Amino acid sequence: MHTFPPISLIGAPTDIGAGHRGASMGPEALRVAGLAAALAARGLDVVDRGNVAGPFNPWLPPTDGYRHLGEVVAWNRAVMQAVAAELAQERLPILLGGDHCLAIGSITAVARHCREQGKHLTVLWLDAHADFNTSAITPSGNIHGMPVACLCGFGPQELTGLGGGAPALSPEQIRQIGIRSVDAGEKKLVRDVGLDIYDMRYIDEVGMKRVMEEALLNLGPRDHLHVSFDVDFLDPGIAPGVGTTIPGGPNYREAQLCMEMIADSGRLGSLDIMELNPALDVRNQTAMLAVDLVESLFGKSTLMRD
Incomplete structure (x- = not known):
């Protein structure tokens, strides 16, 4: 049975x-669904650090291909600093989103931590979308469709260089699972960079x-696994509380198996839970399902398994 380090919950309440x-209401919905208590019941040491703060969402149209770039940078810098602080204390950060653009800050912090510790970072990106848009190809300018591109160095310098240096990741460090919606311009770009995509x-x-x-x-003792879990990874029939529902996602059992096998790897070191939108949910069922799946990610299984 794998033992986990102490866990820190960090809320990032924005839909920027x-x-x-x-x-923006996602972190509170996960708290209401009992995330901290569920993990504590598994014998884990859990502390809720509350929420990071950032600018209000001005809800403006795109400028030069990006919506709210300055505000997105501010939120991601706050997230990056909060995640880095927990990693420095040898804690396992769980970022409660918020929209998926915040993974730029979260994963930039994890990537820098891994470089400093001599660890190899692998990112599992559980999502309906590839999130590899750029300002040139985005249909909307929404930066939550761009985090993987930004992390790989395709995007505005303020985000690609958020950690100070070169891109946080190279494409071969990312495995995308559950993908079923890729914009036309993205299709060529993800093929050109060789992104590892396990689509539906x-x-x-x-x-x-x-x-x-x-x-x-091939994950070994020097590997750090970061899971970036967009709740729209799940089939909307079981998880309606997301802004961009795409039919045909993993069902309950497939999602459980995915989480249980990540737990079995013993390499989980950090986690994002993103894009939960309680305004579109039914009696918080998507948040409760997310909590259930996160329990599996931290070792809950039907039977005792070695």
Whole structure:
């Protein structure tokens, strides 16, 4: 049984990068659904650090291909500093989103921590979307469609260089799982950079077990696994509380298996829970499902397994 370090919950209540209002209420919905208590019941040491602060969402149209770039930078800098502070104390940060643009700050902090510790970072990006848009190809200017591109160095310097140096990640460090919506311009870009994408067709063809075996291949003691979990990864039939519902996502059992196999790897070091939008949810069921899946990520299983 893998033992986890102490856990810190960090709320980032903003929908600054999104196309719908409401993801700003995601952190509170996860708290109401009992995330801290569920993890504590597993014997884990959990502290809720409260919320980071950032600018109000002005809800303006895009400027030069980006909506709210200055505000997005401010929020991501706050997230980066909060996540870095927990990693420095050898704690496992869980970022409660908020929209998915905030993963830029979260993963930039994790990447820098891994470089300093001599660890190899692998990012599992659980999402319906590739999030590899740029200002040149984005249909909307919403930066929550750009975090993977920014982390790989494709984007505005304020975000690609958020950690001070070169891009936080190279494309071969990312495995994307559950993808089923890629914009036309993105398709060429993700192919050109060689992004490792396990889309829904591939999951249908070979099954979630094989997908996760491939995604988790060759992880060793020097590996740090960061999971960036966009709740729209899940099929909207079980998880309606998201701004961009795309039918045909993983069902409950597939999602559980995905989380359980990540837990079995013993390498989980940091986590984002993103894009939960309680304004679009039904009696907080999506938040409760997210909590259930996160319990599995931290080792809950039906039977005792070695």
